Amino acid sequence: MLILILLPVAFLLPPGAGAGEIIGGQEAQPHSRPYMAYVNILRGDNSFRCGGFLVSENFALTAAHCKGDKITVYLGAHNIKQQEQSQQKISVLRQIPHRKYNRETFNNDIMLLQLEHKAELNEQVGLIPLPLAHQRVQPGTVCSVAGWGRTNALRKVLPDTLQEVDLKVLDNEACLKYPGGMYRNYNTRTMMCVGDPKEHKASFQGDSGGPLVCGKTAQGVVSWGPDNGSPPRVYARLSTFIPWIQRMMKKLQP
Structure with a gap:
């Protein structure tokens, strides 16, 4: 049933792409992210x-x-x-x-x-500055992501204003060893595993392509994750x- 609810918004995306909604965050200060x-x-x-x-x-x-x-x-x-x-x-x-x-x-x-x-x-x-080539973000680093995607996995309402949330970068093992094989296609060279499973905070429907910002540098690009919006989620590793x-x-x- 959940998949049927999400389809009207994600119908143009590959299965599981998720497109990146902000869950568990708040409205950003206007124009605080000019990039x-x-x-x-x-x-x-x-x-x-x-x-x-x-x-x-x-x-x-x-x-x-x-x-x-x-x-x-x-x-x-x-x-x-x-x-x-x-x-x-x-x-x-x-x-x-x-x-x-x-x-x-x-x-x-x-x-x-x-x-x-x-x-x-x-x-x-x-x-926004880009990272050095092949630079790695240390697991445990708290970064942030923002976007105009959905703020609730069960409601199809999209926000008018920019939303943001802080997320923790995890080590690759958190995705590689995730139960059920959800991340069997996870690539440690080109992807980042982001979002503590214990926290109900994530990116999801409507935010794909937005930056994962660590300090003042873009380190990742919102990419994909589970259809229910739960963390961790996968970001393209920009430094690669x-x-x-x-x-x-x-x-x-x-």
Whole structure:
């Protein structure tokens, strides 16, 4: 029954993708995360939302499973139902999913978005630093994630305002040895295991592609997890993809 409840929101996502809702968190201070991007995706006649984050004036990052026919990025947003003066609406010129993204295992679930024009950087719209290549986050580190995804696994209501929650980074064993084989496709090189199973706090429906922020650095990208929204959940490990990100941005830079 739970799966049937979730399908109307996740119908465009791969099974188990979860897309990232904020559970057990709270509303973020308006514009306290100027790097956040609200990502609106069209596929055919249907639309859905993802998260994303600005990494240069004309590039944002999100999850590869957020690919669509057309994508529009909203920067400087807090309440996405209001036409805030701070908002910048920019169409995506190119979607560049990682060439080794696997829709079955969610491996390499990362996508670079080249914007049609440069964002105007100001107090409400800014960049977030990326980690050094192959840098690892120590298990036990408390990081945070934010997005406009659902705040309850049983209710289909989506929030208008940006929500956030603090989450603990776990060691790889927490996912590799999770009962029932839920994480049998977990890849220690490209994925991060995040969220204490003892705490009812997680990302889930509607937040895929948003950043896991540790200190002031983006270290992960919301990717996938159980359909019931329970932790731990899996994030793409950003440091693994730094050489690819730098190569693609240099290649496409106007």
